[in-house]
Amino acid sequence: MGAGAGSWRGQLFLRSLLFLLLAGPPALHPARGQLRYAVPEELEHGAFVANLGEDLGLDVSTLSARRFRIVSRAGARQHLEVNLENGILFVNERIDREEVCEAGGTCLLHLQLLVESPLELYRVEVEVLDINDHAPTFPWQEYVLEVAESAVLGARFPLESAQDPDVGTNSVHTYRLSPNGFFSLEVQTRSDASKFAELVLERALDREQQRVHRVLLTALDGGVPERSGTAHILVTVLDANDNVPAFDQPSYGVSLPEDAPAGTLVIQLNATDLDEGPNGEIEYSFSGHAPPRVRELFHIEPRSGQVLLKGRLDYERASLHELYVQAKDRGPSAVAVHCRVLVHLLDVNDNAPEVTLTSVSTPVLEDAPPGTVIAVISVLDRDSGDNGRVSCEVGPNVPFELRSSFRNYYTLVTTQALDRELVPEYNVSITARDMGSPALLTRSTLTVPVSDVNDNAPRFLQPSYSVYVMENNAPGASICSVSALDPDCQQNAYLSYSIADGHIHGMPVGTYVSINSDSGHMYALRSLDYEQIRSFQIQVQAQDAGFPPLSANVTVHIFVLDQNDNAPVIVSPLPRNGSVATELVPRSARPGYLVGTVSAVDADAGLNSRLSYQLLQATDFTLFSVAPDTGELRTLRSFLEQDASRQQLVVQVRDGGQPALSATMSLLLSVVETMPQTLSDFSEFSLPPEVSSSSPLTLYLLVSLGSISFTFLLAILILTAIRCRGERRSRQGDSCSPPRCHCCPGSRSSSDGLKTSNLTAQPPAGTTAATCLDVPAGGPPGYCYKVCLGPESAQSDFMFLKPCSPPRNNEKDPGKRSRPDQHLQVSKEAKQPNTDWLPPSTQRPALKRYQ
Numbered sequence: 001m002g003a004g005a006g007s008w009r010g011q012l013f014l015r016s017l018l019f020l021l022l023a024g025p026p027a028l029h030p031a032r033g034q035l036r037y038a039v040p041e042e043l044e045h046g047a048f049v050a051n052l053g054e055d056l057g058l059d060v061s062t063l064s065a066r067r068f069r070i071v072s073r074a075g076a077r078q079h080l081e082v083n084l085e086n087g088i089l090f091v092n093e094r095i096d097r098e099e100v101c102e103a104g105g106t107c108l109l110h111l112q113l114l115v116e117s118p119l120e121l122y123r124v125e126v127e128v129l130d131i132n133d134h135a136p137t138f139p140w141q142e143y144v145l146e147v148a149e150s151a152v153l154g155a156r157f158p159l160e161s162a163q164d165p166d167v168g169t170n171s172v173h174t175y176r177l178s179p180n181g182f183f184s185l186e187v188q189t190r191s192d193a194s195k196f197a198e199l200v201l202e203r204a205l206d207r208e209q210q211r212v213h214r215v216l217l218t219a220l221d222g223g224v225p226e227r228s229g230t231a232h233i234l235v236t237v238l239d240a241n242d243n244v245p246a247f248d249q250p251s252y253g254v255s256l257p258e259d260a261p262a263g264t265l266v267i268q269l270n271a272t273d274l275d276e277g278p279n280g281e282i283e284y285s286f287s288g289h290a291p292p293r294v295r296e297l298f299h300i301e302p303r304s305g306q307v308l309l310k311g312r313l314d315y316e317r318a319s320l321h322e323l324y325v326q327a328k329d330r331g332p333s334a335v336a337v338h339c340r341v342l343v344h345l346l347d348v349n350d351n352a353p354e355v356t357l358t359s360v361s362t363p364v365l366e367d368a369p370p371g372t373v374i375a376v377i378s379v380l381d382r383d384s385g386d387n388g389r390v391s392c393e394v395g396p397n398v399p400f401e402l403r404s405s406f407r408n409y410y411t412l413v414t415t416q417a418l419d420r421e422l423v424p425e426y427n428v429s430i431t432a433r434d435m436g437s438p439a440l441l442t443r444s445t446l447t448v449p450v451s452d453v454n455d456n457a458p459r460f461l462q463p464s465y466s467v468y469v470m471e472n473n474a475p476g477a478s479i480c481s482v483s484a485l486d487p488d489c490q491q492n493a494y495l496s497y498s499i500a501d502g503h504i505h506g507m508p509v510g511t512y513v514s515i516n517s518d519s520g521h522m523y524a525l526r527s528l529d530y531e532q533i534r535s536f537q538i539q540v541q542a543q544d545a546g547f548p549p550l551s552a553n554v555t556v557h558i559f560v561l562d563q564n565d566n567a568p569v570i571v572s573p574l575p576r577n578g579s580v581a582t583e584l585v586p587r588s589a590r591p592g593y594l595v596g597t598v599s600a601v602d603a604d605a606g607l608n609s610r611l612s613y614q615l616l617q618a619t620d621f622t623l624f625s626v627a628p629d630t631g632e633l634r635t636l637r638s639f640l641e642q643d644a645s646r647q648q649l650v651v652q653v654r655d656g657g658q659p660a661l662s663a664t665m666s667l668l669l670s671v672v673e674t675m676p677q678t679l680s681d682f683s684e685f686s687l688p689p690e691v692s693s694s695s696p697l698t699l700y701l702l703v704s705l706g707s708i709s710f711t712f713l714l715a716i717l718i719l720t721a722i723r724c725r726g727e728r729r730s731r732q733g734d735s736c737s738p739p740r741c742h743c744c745p746g747s748r749s750s751s752d753g754l755k756t757s758n759l760t761a762q763p764p765a766g767t768t769a770a771t772c773l774d775v776p777a778g779g780p781p782g783y784c785y786k787v788c789l790g791p792e793s794a795q796s797d798f799m800f801l802k803p804c805s806p807p808r809n810n811e812k813d814p815g816k817r818s819r820p821d822q823h824l825q826v827s828k829e830a831k832q833p834n835t836d837w838l839p840p841s842t843q844r845p846a847l848k849r850y851q
Contacts, residue, residue, distance in 0.1 A: 037089075038127040041097040046090050049080060049126065053087020056122060058115065060087045071112040071358045071378075079109060080126060089124075097128045098165040102318070105167075112378070112409075114359055119373050121405060132170040132223025136162035138231035139288035143217075145199065145233055148333035149207040150240030156186070157199040158338060160288050162219030162229050173222035180215050183235070190340075191251075199233070207237040238333025241279045245271040245327040247339040257346045258315040266298060267341055269305035271327035279331025287324035287338055294323055298343075307341060315347045316382040349387040349436025354380045355444040358409075363449040366420040374400065374448055375412040379432045387436035395429035400448070402430070412446070420450040421487040454492040454546025458484040460554040465540075467522075470561045471530040479513070482520045484542035484552060492546035495520075500539035500553065509538050513558070522556070530562040531603045564657025566603040568611055570665045573598070580666040585647075586675045587639045595624065598631035600653040600663065608657035616664060617650035624669075626651055633667075645671045 037050045053060045058068070064084040072078055079100070081092035101107035106127060113122040139160055147157060164171045175197035177185035182203045187195055197217065205213075213235035220228045247269065254267045273280040284305045286295060297311040298321070307323065323341040328334045358376040381388040392410050394400055399418060402410040412428065426448040433441040460482065467480040486493040496517045502509040515522045520542075536558055543551035573581040573596060585595055602609040613631040618624060620643065625636050631653070647669040654662040 034123045034125060036125040036127065038129050039091070039095075040129045040131050041095045042131055042133050043091045043095065045093060049089040049091060051087060052082060052089045052113065052124070056087075056113075058087060060085070063087055063115070066115045066117050068113070068115045071114050073354075073356060073380075080111065082113075089126075095128055097130050097167075098134070100128060112358070114376065116359065116361075119359065119361075119376065119411070121376065121409060123406060130167050130170050132166055132221060132225070132227055134165045134170075135227035136164040136172045136219035136221055136229035138162050138217075138219065138229060140231060142232040142234060144236060146236045146238045146333045146335070147201070147205060148238050148240045148335075149205045151201050151205060153201055153204060155201040157201070157335065159197045159199055159217060159233065160231070161194070161196040162231070163289055164219075164221050164227075164229075166221065166223065169222035171221055172219050174220050176218040176220065178216035178218075180213065182213055183215060185217070199235075205237045211237050213237070241275060241329070241331040241333040241335075243274040243279065243329075244335040245273040245282045245329055245337050247271045247327065247337060250339055252339065252341045253344065254341065255344045255346055256309070256313065257348055258313040259348045259350055260309055260313060262309055262311065264309040266307040266309055266343060269300075269307065269325060269327070269339070269341070271305065271337065271339075273329045275329060275331055277331070279329050279334075281330040282327050283330060284325060284327050287326050290324055293318075294321060297321065298323060300325060313345055315345045315384070316351065319345050319347075319384075321345070347384045347387055349383055349434060349438070349440055351382040351387075352440040353390045353432035353434055353442045354382075355392075355430055355432050355442050356380070357444070357446060360446070362447075363451040364414070364418065365453055366418045366450045367453045367455065368414055368418060370414050370416055372414045373411050374414065375446060377402070377410045377412060377430060379408050379410070381432075381434050383434065383436060387434055389435040390432050391435070392430065392432045395431070398426055398428055400426070400428055418450050420452050420489070421456060423450065424489075425449045452489045452492050454488055454544065454548070454550060456487045456492075457550035458486045458495055458542040458544055458552045460484045460542065460552060462554070464554060465556040467556060467558045468561050469524065469528060469558060471528050471563045472565060473524050473527055475526055476523055478521050479524050479558070480522050480556070482515075482522065482540050482542075482554060482556065484520070484554075486542075486544050486550075488544065488546065492544055494545040495542050496545070498541050498543070500541055502538065504536045504538075505533060512536070513538060515540060528560045530560045530605065531566065533560060535559045562605045562608055564604055564608040564655060564659070564661060566608075567661035568600040568602045568653040568655055568663045570598065570600045570653060570663055573665075573667065575665075580668050582668045582670065584672050584675055585635070585639075585669050587671050587673055589635050589639065591635055591637050593635040595633040595635065595669065598626065598633060598651050598653065598665065598667075600631070602655050604655065604657065608655055610656035612654050612656070614652050614654070615649065616652040617648070619644055619647045619649070623647060624649060639671060643671065647671065 035050075035052075035055055039047075039049050052058075053063060063082075068082060068084055068087070070078070070080065070082060078092050079095050080089055082089055095109075097107050100109070107130075109126040109128060111124040111126060113124060114120075115122075143160055145157055145159070147155075159175075162172050162175075172195050174195065175185055175187050177183065177197075177199075182201065182205065184200045184202045186198050186200050188198055189195055197219075199215075215233045215235065216230055217233050218228050218230045220226055248271075252267055252269070256264070256266060269284060271282050271284070273282055282305075283302045284300050285302060286300060297309065297313065299308045299310040300306070301308065305327070307325070321343040323343065324338055325341055326336040326338045328336040356378045358378050360375040361373065362375075364372065364374055377392065379390045379392050381390045390408060392402055392404075394402055394412070399414055399416045400412055401415050403413055404410050412430075428446045428448055430444045430446060431441055432444075433439050461484065465480060465482055469479050473479070482497065484495055484497075486495055497515050497520045498517060499509060499513065499515050504512050510525075512525055513522055514525055520540075522540075538556050538558070539553050540556055541551050541553050543549050573583065575581045583596055585593075589595075598613055600611055600613075602611060611631075612628045613626045614628060615621065615624065615626045623636055623639075623643065624633060624647065626633055631651075633649075633651070649667040649669060650664055651667060652662050652664045654660050
């Protein structure tokens with residue numbers, strides 16, 4: 001079996017080679033812009049067909065990269081294939097022409113060639129040439145022919161035709177009959193060029209001498225090499241039935257719609273026989289060589305001659321069916337006569353168009369220009385005429401259109417710019433509709449995803465951010481979060497946050513705050529102090545990961561909220577040399593007398609800097625009161641004889657924060673008979689640094705006070721020196737009589753003590769020192785002065801003098817009042833005062849007070 005198959009393949013190859021040598025190389029037929037080739041059937045796998053790369057003018061080296069390929073329908077057999085290395089079209093599998101093309105005539109393979117980048121489509125037709133690979137065959141190997149002995153010479157007896165699937169010269173060409181003495185063979189040609197044989201009686205038959213005649217019928221084709229088939233004909237000589245049936249006409253034609261149901265009458269055949277009885281009764285049947293497909297589709301009633309439809313017709317498979325019908329009487333030596341029935345099928349629009357997506361280039365970039373090819377679409381309708389003419393269109397409201405390149409081939413292209421953020425995906429409905437009546441249509445949906453391009457910058461959720469942070473925050477604590485959105489997708493929408501470079505009070509912004517690049521959470525890197533910085537702003541940038549990257553900025557305003565973290569600072573009065581503050585109060589002061597004003601500042605703001613004053617401790621609470629808002633210290637009643645000459649007060653200053661902070665100061669009030677012309681400790685008022693340093697008026701006041709003080713001290717020294725010199729002269733001339741001088745013995749030391757601006761020798765606590773000063777001629781009588789120094793004023797730079805005689809209310813001598821030096825000191829330990837809540841001018845102490 002294997003040796004026989006190998007021998008047959010060898011003979012087939014030799015025949016194919018001989019055919020190619022005789023027919024020449026495959027022909028290139030350019031027709032209407034198409035390529036056409038011819039190739040014999042039954043070639044082995046890999047047989048050369050054509051060099052498509054050269055014939056189409058394509059660069060062979062780019063065929064693989066451009067995906068050069070043959071496009072075929074799903075399920076179709078791929079008889080031919082292209083070698084992407086050299087562009088040669090070769091046989092992929094054996095081509096059987098009789099299998100590929102059931103009907104006769106030219107057998108064409110229609111190829112669609114597709115190449116991408118850019119997208120190009122070519123059509124190629126390959127004609128499959130027939131080779132003589134089939135031998136003629138008869139329906140039966142032995143055929144019985146009954147011939148009446150009364151048959152006349154020259155009588156013709158049609159014989160069964162041989163069938164050869166090959167076409168042209170390779171089909172049945174002629175018949176031969178084995179030599180015999182009674183019959184000859186005559187070959188006839190039908191209208192379709194097919195051959196059939198008729199047995200011609202050349203010699204009268206004699207049944208009594210020879211009842212049976214055996215001859216061999218040989219059918220020959222015209223191929224090279226020649227093939228043949230044989231059939232044995234057994235001629236039986238019958239008694240005379242000398243009339244044969246006869247059809248009305250040798251050939252019939254009928255038209256039938258392809259959708260005709262089973263049981264439809266195709267045609268009514270009629271044949272007549274002049275004989276009577278059984279010899280005149282006719283039976284109808286298909287000829288022996290009727291193909292199986294005909295027997296499946298049609299049925300003949302033997303007695304009536306009706307041809308009925310049995311199967312389902314299909315115009316697209318075969319538009320014409322040829323029926324060979326024979327009629328034979330029932331008498332002895334019946335002779336069959338034949339007729340041909342041609343059934344023409346009428347096309348019915350029973351096939352909807354088929355839509356095939358040949359090549360799809362998805363996804364498509366959203367910045368693709370209009371006219372970009374998305375897909376190649378082929379449509380096919382197996383019907384014919386208007387039923388097979390197809391129009392194709394896309395659904396409405398999509399930025400795509402169809403452009404026809406070849407018949408029944410379309411390209412889907414864009415018509416406008418795409419925007420993935422508006423429509424990320426399109427479902428394109430493609431409708432193919434034929435021109436039949438009623439029209440049939442097919443809808444196919446193509447999903448076209450749109451790929452993202454980084455064409456959208458990030459956008460913050462707010463135009464700006466305002467953040468309120470309580471001062472004294474913990475370093476590293478989260479203070480706020482910024483967020484931005486990017487309508488792009490994937491890496492184009494991945495955002496990273498950063499803080500733009502800048503400075504806050506001379507320091508890089510990165511030392512104040514940081515930001516999480518992924519989440520946008522912002523953190524304070526240091527503890528903020530409201531008294532140092534109340535607000536600042538930073539620029540936050542959000543940048544995507546696209547290429548090129550896009551970014552957006554937003555301003556973040558950070559406001560520091562005040563905390564009650566600063567206690568009030570008392571700036572007036574200030575104690576001298578670390579001691580308590582002192583103040584003189586005249587015993588004649590009336591109720592409501594303004595002793596002084598306690599002034600304080602608080603570095604906080606708002607309610608935290610709103611101060612209130614109260615008297616916390618007092619020697620006598622009925623004598624003094626403090627205004628809660630202004631801090632003014634006033635007398636509540638007049639002084640009584642039993643009231644102590646020294647009043648110890650403790651004043652508390654409290655802010656309005658929660659919890660409230662406070663400060664206290666101690667004040668020693670000395671009740672005196674007369675008030676010296678001097679400044680009290682209430683003048684020790686610490687001005688804010690910015691006020692004291694920035695106001696020219698303050699500078700002028702300081703210079704003036706200093707000059708006056710220096711002049712006053714210098715005058716005191718000069719007068720003291722002159723007076724002492726005059727006293728020596730008076731002692732030398734006169735003695736001091738008691739009536740004229742009421743001075744203490746230590747007058748010399750006392751006068752010497754007045755020569756300096758400071759007291760270098762202090763008397764014991766509770767004692768007084770007196771001195772007697774002579775007044776020049778014409779002046780008032782001598783006065784006896786004593787130094788009034790309390791225990792707290794031991795380190796004071798000033799001494800206050802008052803006359804020995806009891807003071808008189810109506811006696812006022814401003815010329816004898818001393819002017820103490822004025823000292824303005826600014827506390828360096830207190831923070832800068834808050835100018836938002838400075839005490840009003842009414843709270844500032846008076847520089848001079850007189851009784």
